[in-house]
Amino acid sequence: MTPILLLAKSFLRQNRWLLLALVAWPFLMGAFLFFPQHAATREEVSEMAQMEVRYGVIVIAFLASSAIYNEKRSRRIIGVLSKAVSREQYLGGLLLGSAYFAMAYFAAIGAATLWLVKVSNHTGSAIIALFLCATLASLWAASVALLLSTVLHPFLAATLAAVLTFAPFSLHDPNTFVAPVAVLLKGSDPLASSIPLSATTAAITEIAVIVLLAAQVFTHRDVTVSIE
Amino acid sequence: MNPVLEFEAISKVYRSFLRTEHWALHDFSLRVEPGEIVGFLGPNGAGKTTAIHIALGLAQPTSGAGTLLGQKFGTVSVRRKLGFLSENPAFYHQSASDVLKFCGALNAVREPELSHRTDELLASVGLTEDANRNIGKFSRGMLQRVGIAQALINDPDLLILDEPTSALDPISRLRVRELLLQSRRQGKSVFLSSHQLSEVELICDRVVFVRRGRVVKSGHTEELLRDPGGLEITAAGVKVAPPGAQESRVQDGHLVFTISAAQQRAAIEHIWSAGGTLISLISKTRTMEELFVELMTNSESASQKLQ
Numbered sequence: 001m002t003p004i005l006l007l008a009k010s011f012l013r014q015n016r017w018l019l020l021a022l023v024a025w026p027f028l029m030g031a032f033l034f035f036p037q038h039a040a041t042r043e044e045v046s047e048m049a050q051m052e053v054r055y056g057v058i059v060i061a062f063l064a065s066s067a068i069y070n071e072k073r074s075r076r077i078i079g080v081l082s083k084a085v086s087r088e089q090y091l092g093g094l095l096l097g098s099a100y101f102a103m104a105y106f107a108a109i110g111a112a113t114l115w116l117v118k119v120s121n122h123t124g125s126a127i128i129a130l131f132l133c134a135t136l137a138s139l140w141a142a143s144v145a146l147l148l149s150t151v152l153h154p155f156l157a158a159t160l161a162a163v164l165t166f167a168p169f170s171l172h173d174p175n176t177f178v179a180p181v182a183v184l185l186k187g188s189d190p191l192a193s194s195i196p197l198s199a200t201t202a203a204i205t206e207i208a209v210i211v212l213l214a215a216q217v218f219t220h221r222d223v224t225v226s227i228e
Numbered sequence: 229m230n231p232v233l234e235f236e237a238i239s240k241v242y243r244s245f246l247r248t249e250h251w252a253l254h255d256f257s258l259r260v261e262p263g264e265i266v267g268f269l270g271p272n273g274a275g276k277t278t279a280i281h282i283a284l285g286l287a288q289p290t291s292g293a294g295t296l297l298g299q300k301f302g303t304v305s306v307r308r309k310l311g312f313l314s315e316n317p318a319f320y321h322q323s324a325s326d327v328l329k330f331c332g333a334l335n336a337v338r339e340p341e342l343s344h345r346t347d348e349l350l351a352s353v354g355l356t357e358d359a360n361r362n363i364g365k366f367s368r369g370m371l372q373r374v375g376i377a378q379a380l381i382n383d384p385d386l387l388i389l390d391e392p393t394s395a396l397d398p399i400s401r402l403r404v405r406e407l408l409l410q411s412r413r414q415g416k417s418v419f420l421s422s423h424q425l426s427e428v429e430l431i432c433d434r435v436v437f438v439r440r441g442r443v444v445k446s447g448h449t450e451e452l453l454r455d456p457g458g459l460e461i462t463a464a465g466v467k468v469a470p471p472g473a474q475e476s477r478v479q480d481g482h483l484v485f486t487i488s489a490a491q492q493r494a495a496i497e498h499i500w501s502a503g504g505t506l507i508s509l510i511s512k513t514r515t516m517e518e519l520f521v522e523l524m525t526n527s528e529s530a531s532q533k534l535q
Contacts, residue, residue, distance in 0.1 A: 003333075003334050014320070075317075075318040076318045076319065076320060078281075080334065081285070082286065082312040083312075083331060084304055084307045084308040084335050086304045222287040223286050223287070224277075224286055224287055
């Protein structure tokens with residue numbers, strides 16, 4: 001477990017400035033909504049939260065897809081994988097780092113939302129549901145992006161992951177197992193949503209399967225392809 | 229005794245997008261025995277780094293197999309007993325002390341041993357005063373020293389070093405040489421890829437020359453450096469060199485000449501029968517650089533003839 005935690009911490013440290021900017025973003029948006037009118041409407045806050053969650057899912061997919069590529073380019077991957085670290089642990093570290101990133105960002109969205117709307121029991125539980133669903137959705141997108149980035153250029157991998165994540169949103173009634181992210185995030189009002197249990201279970205199972213598959217593919221890939 | 233590192237007929241082919249092939253290693257075999265320092269020499273593009281990466285499980289061989297510390301290449305747990313320094317090492321930007329602790333923790337070194345070894349190794353590479361500075365501000369030589377220290381953090385049984393002294397000043401080079409010799413005294417093995425031929429000559433027990441992915445020569449350093457050209461004899465009281473002698477000259481009143489090993493007995497008898505005295509008999513040696521150039525030039529012309 002130690003290598004996974006250490007690699008996740010390093011991933012977070014590598015992306016700390018982006019994370020700081022993203023954490024500040026919901027508050028800046030909130031200030032923009034709040035100050036001119038002195039009170040944002042519930043619909044406005046709901047729309048803002050929904051937009052920021054989807055934006056966050058895409059950013060995290062892009063981060064995850066470029067992680068292996070960046071580590072290869074910087075040659076740091078050689079230093080890490082020449083230690084007693086398996087490819088599964090390496091991918092696990094990147095995914096846990098993405099999870100830390102997602103939790104920090106979605107917690108900031110939750111805090112900004114609480115700041116903008118009056119706190120009530122109902123809002124509190126809805127925000128917790130929003131936080132959990134968004135984190136799971138971003139991890140699903142990140143794991144798909146990681147899998148694809150083991151064989152594709154990171155930009156292609158991230159684009160494809162974003163398409164796989166968001167294309168099912170256009171479906172009227174997306175299948176929970178085929179498109180758990182769409183089910184997790186599709187609620188028209190994120191401030192009134194609850195946690196869809198079947199989609200949550202499907203997402204967690206699929207993340208585990210996708211990461212194991214990514215590890216299998218990654219194990220058979222050379223991490224250094226340049227010829228002396 | 230089992231080898232600590234063994235390549236058995238390993239080939240590695242890189243295929244480009246257009247399916248053109250580049251053979252980085254071709255039927256490559258090599259053994260490193262416990263307790264020896266082996267130099268791994270060859271020109272750029274010879275396949276040295278590829279061989280090392282295959283041993284570490286970073287790249288897959290196209291064919292062949294091998295073992296690292298008794299386990300097949302790619303076994304994760306065995307790397308806990310391995311120290312590795314890559315060419316141009318790169319680390320996460322944090323303090324030198326944290327880099328060593330990070331690398332040690334990845335190899336399952338736990339506190340308080342981790343802190344103790346970190347301090348000890350930073351001192352041995354002369355970085356105690358810079359232990360808490362971010363390595364982002366370090367020079368290439370300092371980074372190289374951090375790299376050497378991190379390779380030793382887990383007290384490895386086998387050290388694989390790719391150009392460990394390339395960016396070092398003479399004093400740091402001396403320190404690293406002492407660290408490697410100390411490792412050998414402790415019974416550890418070192419596999420050293422380097423272009424610093426004088427360094428290799430000084431510390432390696434055995435040397436392997438590789439070119440275009442094939443081993444072209446290997447052997448004990450002393451034997452390889454012995455000049456097949458023969459022996460240099462210095463004699464007093466003799467005016468004429470024996471038949472077959474070469475480079476005959478008079479130096480400080482003594483006759484100095486070179487003969488082949490086969491003619492050694494006849495030459496000594498010639499000196500004694502002429503009433504002379506044998507002053508010295510030295511086996512002629514060449515430098516590692518001379519041997520390297522000779523081997524690489526010969527194999528170059530051999531491969532040109534084949535083509």
